[in-house]
Amino acid sequence: MAIGSPTPDFSGPQVVPGQFNFYPHGGRPLSPSSNGGTTLTSPQIRPYGFKEHVDPSDGPEPVQPSDPPKEKRKCGMKRRSFFILLGCVIIALVALGLGLGLGLGLGLKDDDNEDESDPFCRENPKLCIGGSLDAAYFSNQGAFNGTGIALAGESWNKGQRRIFTLYFQHHTGDIRFMQYTTDRQWVGGTKAQTVATDVKDASPISAVSFAIDSTQYFHIFYIDQNNTVKQVVQSNISDIWQPGPLSDLNLKAFDSPSTGLQACWKGNFYGDNDYTKFPTASGLNNTEPFEGQKAMNIWFAVDESTFQQYAWYSGQDEDIWVPIQPWHGFNGHAGVGCYSWGEGTTQYAMLANEASAIEFWWKDTNQNTTSTTTHPINSWQNASLAAIPNVHPATSLGYTTYFYAQMEDRSVKGFNVTFQAENTTFVEDQTFTVTDPGGAVLGLGGSHLTVTAYALVEEGEVVWDSLYVFFQTRGDDITAFTRGLEGGEWTRGSLSIPDE
Structure with a gap:
């Protein structure tokens, strides 16, 4: 090795005559430095045994350099390397801990949470809501995030001091109900008001209530955890919810986190055969009789673009539902609207097409009228004149007094529709948006919604009237919006839903 070149790690330093000074009596060489070289003594320090004058015979006897002591090892590694590696690992772990802490503080999620989302929803987030998007979005209080919402109006039910009953999915997964009294107070929503327990997450819910003779009926429709369309029924004869005949058919709905379903009463004003009492947009008494047959229709999606329609008719020998027809070319993720309890013989269904526009369909069953190409x-x-474009791809739909839909920007709009068969249309200038003092209210994308209208009349005078619109804005809420029938400012409030 050339003079001055580094000494290999942990090897004995090479002895060069005159380079090192020695301890008396043939001492050992100095220890290697930390970088593997040798440590030289300062020229100002005199070594032991130094003489001003040196005789030739005074030189020390030659001494063979001894091997340096072997360094201890840890885990098969030299101790020095082991501790260096250990230090690096500790630093890396500290940095990782700080990074995770910062990430969690910023609301970041780890990969495990992201993997818990529905695979369909990772590709199509606009068609999903709540926990199907991410497990972190499941609500743990109040309403289920993505709950179906349905109203059963009871203005026809004169024996009860309530305006309507609202059905929803509790955060525990059950369908429950709350009632709004004529004193404008909410009651219920506890376990005692449970309707069904086998409900699919974020299932649509539809309610139909009516009276036949002296019996009052409440029908609730939903999709269960096996994607079966279910019906449960309660009457004023018993408070127990019983399975309805539709459940016996074992009909399968579209297997998707968002699925359209809607049931509708048909034939008269929810069981009241006195057609003169039917409310009209003008406020005048109705002069057109109801269609004679009383029935219910239901539409539910069976795949991405198809709905199936079934019907039930009162007064039949068998209490059964019968298939009517499939509806092709519509958005199976969006809701359905219907209007078939009004005067006359024409009924209406509203569905979203695959271009995110609402189509209004009509059917006249008057056998005493001559059929024509236009009617x-x-x-x-x-009714092509009534198409409403640019709705949310998973919009819910509702109709009472006004027709409502969620738009592409997640706002909820009301439309003043004139139902006149092939001439059905709406007045654009009379369209309104549900607002609060901050402006247009944005619901959760794909939130279910339900709507109604009510007027309290005493001695022929309207004491108060109101539109009611319900949808979700946070995820564990059901938020109500109200305003007068003729207009005015919207008021907003969240229902107080029991956590248990």
């Missing part, structure tokens, strides 16, 4: 009888027809 066929007993055939569903599209």
Whole structure:
């Protein structure tokens, strides 16, 4: 090795005559430095045994350099390397801990949480809501995030001091109900008001209530955890919810986090055969009689673009539902609207097409009218003048007094629709948006919604009237919006839903 070159790690330093000074009596060489070289003594320090004059015979005897002591090892590694590696690992762990702490503080989620989302929703987030998007979005209080919401109006039910009953999915997964009294107070929503327990997450819910003779009925429709369309029924004869005949058919709905479903009463004003009492937009008494047959229709999605329609008719020998027809070319993720309890013989269904526009379809069942090419009888027809574009791809739909839909920007709009078969249309200038003092209210994308209207009349005078619109804005809420029938400012409030 050349003079001055570094000494290899942990090897004995090479002895060069005159380079090192020695301890008396043939001492050992100095220890290697930390970088593997040798440590030289300062020229100002005299070594032991130094003489001003040195005789030739005074030189020390030659001494063979001894091997340096072997360094201890840890885990098969030299101790020095082991501790260096250990220090690096500790620093890395500290940095990782700080990074995770910062990430959690910023609301970041780890990969495990992200993997818990529905695979369909990772590709199509606009068609999903709540826990199907991410497990972190499941609510642990109040309403289920993505709950179906349905109203059963009871203005026809004169024996009760309540305006309507609202059905929803509790955060525990059950369908429950709350009632709004004529004193404008909410009651219920506890376990005692449970309707069903086998409910699919974020299932749509539809309610139909009516009276036949002296019996009052409440029908609730939903999708269960096996994607089966279910019906449960309660009457004023018993408070127990019983399975309805639709459940016996074992009909399967579209297996998707968002699925359209809607049931609708048909034939008269929810069981009241006195057609003169039917409320009209003008406020005048109705002069057109109801269609004679009383029935219920239901539409539910069976795949991405198809709905199936079934019907139930009162007064039949068998209490059964019968298939009517499939509806092709519609958005199976969006809701359905219907209007078939009004005067006359024409009924309406509203569905979102695959271009995110609402189509209004009508069917006239009047057998005493001659069928024409523009007004066929007993055939569903599209009222193309009434199409509403740019709705949310998973919008829910509702109609009472006004027709409501969630728009692409997540706002909720009301439309003043004139239902006149092939001439059905709406006045754009009379369209309104549900607002609060901050402006247009944005619901959760794909939030279910339900709507109604009510007027309290005493001695022929309207004491008060109101539109009611319900949808979700946070995820564990059901938020109510109200305003007068003729207009005015919207008021807003969240229902107080029991956590247990």
